[in-house]
Amino acid sequence: MKKSITLGVLLLSVWSFGQYKYPETKKELVSDTYFGKKVEDSYRWLEDIKDPKVLDWFKGQENFTNAQLSKIPNQNKIIQELKELDKIIAVKYIPVAIEGGKYFYKKRLPDESVLKLYYRQGKNGKEVLLFDPQNYIAGKVMDYAVSVSHDGSRLVFNLSEVGSELGDVKIMDVATGKFLPDVIPHSNGGFVDGSNTEIMYGEAKSYDTHDPEVWLNSKTKLHVLGTDNSKDLLLASAKKYPELNILPSEYPDMYISKNSPYIFLSKATVENYKEMFYAPASELKKERINWKPFCTKKDEIWNFFVKGDDVYLLTTKGNSKFRLVKTSLSKPDFATAKEVASGDKEWKLSSVTQSKDYLVYFKTKNELVVEPFYYDLKTGKTTKIETPLKGNVEATALSKNSNELTLINVGWNLPINFYTYDVDSKSFSKGPFSMDINFSNLENIVFEEIEVPSHDDAMVPLSIMYDKTKLKKDGSNIAFMQGYGAYGMSSTPYFSTRYLPLLNRGVVLAFAHIRGGGEKGRDWYLAGKKVTKPNTWKDFNACAEYLIKNKYSSSDKFGISGASAGGILIGRAITERPDLYKVAIPKVGCLNALRMEFSPNGPANIPEFGTVKDETEFKALWEMDAFHHIEKGTKYPAQLITTGFNDSRVESYIPAKFAAKMQDENASKNPVLLYVDYKAGHFGGSTVDEQFVQVAREYSFLLWQCGDKDFQMK
Secondary structure (H helix, E strand, C coil): CEEEEEECCCCEEECCCCCCCCCCEECEEEEEEEECCCEEEEHHHHHCCHHHHHHCCCCHHHHHHHHHHHHHCCCCHHHHHHHHHHHCCCCEEEEEEEEEEEEEEECCCCCCCCCEEEEEEEECCCEEEEEEECCCCCCEEEEEEEEECCCEEECCCCCEEECCCCEEEEEEEECCEEEEEEEEEEHHHHHCCCCCCCCEEEECCCCCCCCCCCCCCCCEEEECCCHHHHHHHEEEEECCCCHHHCCCCEEEEEHHHCCCEEEEEEEEECCCCEEEEEEEHHHCCCCCCCCCCEHHHHEEEEEEEEEEEEEEEEEEECCCCCEEEECCCCCCCCCCCCCEEECCCCEEEEEEEECCCCCEEEEEECCEEEEEEEEEEECCCEEEEECCCCEEEEEECCCCCCCEEEEEEECCEEEEEEEEEEEEEEECCCCCCCCCCCCHHHHEEEEEEEECCCCCEEEEEEEEEECCCCCCCCCCCCCCECCCCCCCCCCCCCCCCCCCHHCCCCCCEEECCCCCCCCHHHHHHHHHCCHHHHHHHHHHHHHHHHHCCCCCCCCHHHEEEECHHHHHHHHHHHCCCCCCEEEEEEEEECCCHHHCCCCCCCCCHHHCCCCCHHHHHHHHHHCCCCHHHHHCCCCCCEEEEECCCCCCCCCHHHHHHHHHHHHHCCCCCEEEEEECCCCCCCCCCHHHHHHHHHHHHHHHHHHHCCCCCHCCCC
């Protein structure tokens, strides 16, 4: 690869071809040559995210965008609607864990803007507040995730602020609600299974989420409560075990179970296929562990579960719709492993969790219809979970020390709720986390599940949701379609009250289950990965064409959105077919794929998207790079491009560069706005109030550009 920089800087007062006078953006040409192909980039200077000139540019974009968005009327009306809808559910729960007879959960009341952490001793015990993220540090809101010790006596907190996802590990004594003196800096961790004194954690280089090396060559360590951090045992790293060939971008993830005489080490990235090693658990604290190979990526193991000498493997080897198989750890033999469950032409075997005596899993049709089951680890018998619930029912175990399951009931027009199922007694109950929900007008919210032929005749599942009293089928309804299509992750039926301000205005919501996702199994995923990635946006565009052809909407009333890796989808959908859409809202999106691997989170994502160091993968990255597919003089849709300035997953300069180039080269009169959220990371605002403002901003932009009369500027 060769690089050259053109001397001299062009200062451009970006008027473009359109009507908006955007903030000035300088252009400094940088040229790279990959495998004989010259790649030019005039906005590389924006990647120096700490440069004062870059910071000033971001501020200029923020001020410009806020000034434009503030002109759209009735945003406060949407915020008020969201607040009123939020109040309908008197109390909102998110179950966390059940350990030591204690029920841990997050809870929020209608007048609160954050989820607080509580516990009860038993289902009906007195509620005790453990943590309020808004009052922990004055003037700050903390993001937090917890790990519960096996007896429920202590909690490990992973605390971070302003969306950085990188902070400190702290430990709380549940009985007192007080934090212990131990603090493990710039790390993430949890209790070792079966312990309330030992914490296993991954250590980053520093707190600097903008440092490209912050997670490279990370280490896994063991901390014992009450001891000096400097004495923590180094469990695994590339330097300690050079024979394992752990790459700088791979995290040495260890798995320890009190129910198994073995420990495991995985070379973890975003790659779904695992490469693992194992050793006797007795060697854990030895100076060196004698690791033996357990599986390679060729074995296609996505997940595993242990019980004594038995190991259960979730694999796609021999079945794109997944198999759950069992073998012995004393003599593992994947070829002769006993099959416990498997997918077939119609049903995919989906998520698996483990309770005390059972494996709990569910089967799905395109991840849209769900049926839950449990497998008895003692008898080998499989039983379907029967409930009186309507809609989809997913089952999960909140503890490996109990056989009480949490059921998740949800659907496109069914608000999420939680119930309890005791496997031992086969009894169903509302449980401690069931919520009273009574929304008006839900009887008019309907959905359709169809399949649409793509460019190559592959049938793409498409979910369509609307208010049946407001759909005209003459092309006059506004449509808002969303998609993702990466990592083998699926878009599953989910109802949110945040949909209602759009549905109540007659907007058609659509969810495209495109290739790159996992809806139809491994083959569906691989058909939208690296060199096959174009199927992702071609599937999406085919779904848009279907909705337009069948008069659900029209191209001048059609909006689309996708987040994170979904930015590849949205960016390439509009650069390949700008005529299909009126509005695009790529949120914290990967819009400059060629530069992703040079960002802090980029190396770990090479297995999913590729590297410029490989000719075939470079060509794939070039094809999925929306930034480099902007064509000067082309008329593009209106765009609201968002970034969280503390985003540790998609560095802010990636969507920023796309916005700068699009502002310069777009030939339409449609606005191209970059919204910069300085109080957020990858997942938006920390408080519900901040999230409502963000939703109202996006909705009002969509409705303004698609012609809703109540959102037109005067």
